[in-house]
Amino acid sequence: MGADNTNTAEKPRLLRLFIDFIGFGLTTFGGGWSLIPQMQELYVEKRQNIAQAELLDLTSVARSLPGMVVTNISFLFGYHLRGLAGAFVCLTGIVLPPVLLMLLLACCYDIFCANPQVFAALQGIRAAVVPIILSAALALLKGAFRYPLCYAVLALSFLLYSFVGLNCFLIIVIGILCGLLISWYYFKHGAGEAK
Amino acid sequence: MALPELFLSFLLIGFTSFGGTSMIPLVNGEMLSHGWMTAEQVADIVAIAEMTPGPLGLNCATFAGMRVAGLGGALAASLGVVFPSFSLCLLAAVCFEAFKSSRIMEWLMTGVRPACIGLVFGVMFAMALSTYLAPEGGVELTSLLIGLLDGVLLLRFKVGVPAVIILSAVLGLLFF
Numbered sequence: 580m581g582a583d584n585t586n587t588a589e590k591p592r593l594l595r596l597f598i599d600f601i602g603f604g605l606t607t608f609g610g611g612w613s614l615i616p617q618m619q620e621l622y623v624e625k626r627q628n629i630a631q632a633e634l635l636d637l638t639s640v641a642r643s644l645p646g647m648v649v650t651n652i653s654f655l656f657g658y659h660l661r662g663l664a665g666a667f668v669c670l671t672g673i674v675l676p677p678v679l680l681m682l683l684l685a686c687c688y689d690i691f692c693a694n695p696q697v698f699a700a701l702q703g704i705r706a707a708v709v710p711i712i713l714s715a716a717l718a719l720l721k722g723a724f725r726y727p728l729c730y731a732v733l734a735l736s737f738l739l740y741s742f743v744g745l746n747c748f749l750i751i752v753i754g755i756l757c758g759l760l761i762s763w764y765y766f767k768h769g770a771g772e773a774k
Numbered sequence: 775m776a777l778p779e780l781f782l783s784f785l786l787i788g789f790t791s792f793g794g795t796s797m798i799p800l801v802n803g804e805m806l807s808h809g810w811m812t813a814e815q816v817a818d819i820v821a822i823a824e825m826t827p828g829p830l831g832l833n834c835a836t837f838a839g840m841r842v843a844g845l846g847g848a849l850a851a852s853l854g855v856v857f858p859s860f861s862l863c864l865l866a867a868v869c870f871e872a873f874k875s876s877r878i879m880e881w882l883m884t885g886v887r888p889a890c891i892g893l894v895f896g897v898m899f900a901m902a903l904s905t906y907l908a909p910e911g912g913v914e915l916t917s918l919l920i921g922l923l924d925g926v927l928l929l930r931f932k933v934g935v936p937a938v939i940i941l942s943a944v945l946g947l948l949f950f
Contacts, residue, residue: 607827640866643879645886646858647793647829654859658867666867670859677828678836678852684822685840685848696947703946704821705814706917707938709902710925711824715795716894717929719887729888736892740799741899747803751790751889758885762877 590660591628593668600653600672607649607673614649614673618656628660649673726765732757776843777850779808784835784854791890792883797831799893801838810842813904824935831855916949 591599599621607614615638622628637659641651650670657669691697724730732754739745739753787800798820805811811819823833832855839851866873873879906918920942927933927941 605827607829636870640870640873641863642792643883644858644862644866645790645792645883646788646862647797647831647855649793649829650832650856650859651793651863654863655867655870658863663864666864670856674828674832674852674856677826677832678848680826680828681822681833681836682840682845682848684826685837688818688837688841699950700943700946701818701821702917702950703920703942703944704939705817705905706920706946707924707942708817708820709898709905710921710928711935711938712795712798712820712894712898712901713925714928714935716891716898719795719891719894724888725884729884732885732888733892733895736889737895737899740893740896747800747893748786748790750893751886754885754889754892755882756885758883758888759881762881762884766877 591626593661593664596657596661596665597668597672600657600669601676603653604673604676614652618652622656629656633659726761728761729758732761777846780839780842780847781850781854783808784831784839784851785857787831787835788855788858790886791831792886794830795894796887796890797834799890799897801831801834802897805838810838813901815841817901817905821939825939920945920949 603614603617606617615634619631619634623631623634634656637655638652641648641655644651650673653669653673654666657665657667659665661668692701735757736750736754739750740747783804787797787804791797791800801819802813802816805816806813819834819837820830822837823830826833832852835851835855836848839847839849841847843850902921906914906921908914923945924938924942927938928935
């Protein structure tokens with residue numbers, strides 16, 4: 580962008596954002612945790628489109644909302660820079676590559692499975708899924724809970740799912756109610772309100 | 775009438791989870807209860823989604839939608855799972871300042887997180903039973919050994935997920 584001496588950095592063009600986010604869409608493996616450092620490097624350090632603290636605020640709001648963190652951040656970031664159009668451009672950009680790739684894979688899945696070699700390899704991969712989920716779940720546990728009572732909600736949810744066979748959505752509603760009670764209790768007693 | 779059902783299913787999944795692994799139990803439940811996929815296929819998608827870029831929930835939605843109802847299904851399911859990002863994020867973006875300091879979302883998510891992680895452990899338990907136990911009784915020794923090796927590599931030696939998946943595929947080729 581040449582010699583741009585204004586101290587308010589120029590807003591990036593929509594096409595630029597779209598291309599950037601297609602790039603992110605191609606390279607965010609294993610969830611959103613690789614997206615934030617990439618955005619930090621490009622938009623905070625290189626182009627100075629957004630201040631570090633603002634990006635952190637966006638990230639924490641994106642994490643506090645339901646839904647996928649990656650798409651939430653993309654939407655909020657796009658909106659922050661270029662309003663509604665920016666939000667849609669960033670969201671579409673980050674979503675496009677994985678969607679196209681999965682469409683292709685879904686079409687080839689049956690052909691792959693019919694091949695005995697691929698089938699054997701898939702059986703090996705299936706054996707890996709449980710330890711992969713275990714390590715991801717343990718990572719989720721790190722710093723996820725503000726109150727120790729949340730572990731009781733976790734145990735309750737596990738028991739209701741595995742031994743009572745309740746529907747997942749119902750269990751989450753029960754979890755929300757427990758969470759509200761816990762938050763209210765700690766709020767009343769003035770503990771844990773770290774701000 | 776698969777399209778509205780796919781959309782609604784993934785809409786619910788999107789609104790009640792917080793991304794990543796927390797979506798697996800919901801996806802698993804919806805796929806099995808609608809008869810859209812078998813438990814093995816769900817395990818396959820989880821593995822495929824781990825190897826490809828993009829959020830797990832979106833990958834599952836596109837894959838499942840495509841298999842159930844073709845291109846339209848993929849679109850319906852993907853829109854469903856991304857919908858919270860349109861709606862709630864728009865709301866949050868418009869009143870960002872109010873949102874940043876509000877406790878409501880935080881209070882709501884206080885219970886969602888542990889409940890989702892509890893479900894993840896539940897699904898993992900069920901998947902472990904179906905993967906490592908033979909249907910006619912006894913243990914699937916090859917699968918169990920591959921799984922144990924992967925667990926040690928992931929948890930003890932911090933090996934990355936893609937490397938572990940490739941190793942398991944090679945072991946599967948050699949021993950199944």
